[in-house]
Amino acid sequence: MSSIGSENILEWTQAQVQDWLLGHNLRQLSRLFTDCDGRSIVYLSKYIKNCEFEQVLKLLEADSVRRINESISLIELSCFQSLLHEHKKRLQSMIQRQCENSDRTH
Secondary structure (H helix, E strand, O other), rough: OOOOOOOHHHOOHHHHHHHHHHHOOOOOHHHHOOOOOHHHHHHHHHHHHHHHHHHHHHHHHHHHHHHHHOOHHHHHHHHHHHHHHHHHHHHHHHHHHHHHHHHHHH
């Protein structure tokens, strides 16, 4: 995971997304998201969170069968969502600490 230079997922390249997915043993999703950069992953996460889950799952399943000839793993998808949530919380905490440190120095 050391090859991921930025904490901001929006800045991740396709290779960094692949490193992150494989680093968390999300092998099927790494194959499915092979052409996705960080911004694509953030958008996908928003679709999953804000749209009707059954519809999103149906579309992901169709993509998975078409692109890698496998059914989508609900377990991997759940882990993916959990990891993104944790990453977002960690980033927010880091930003908050930076703001607090900045307030102290001014």
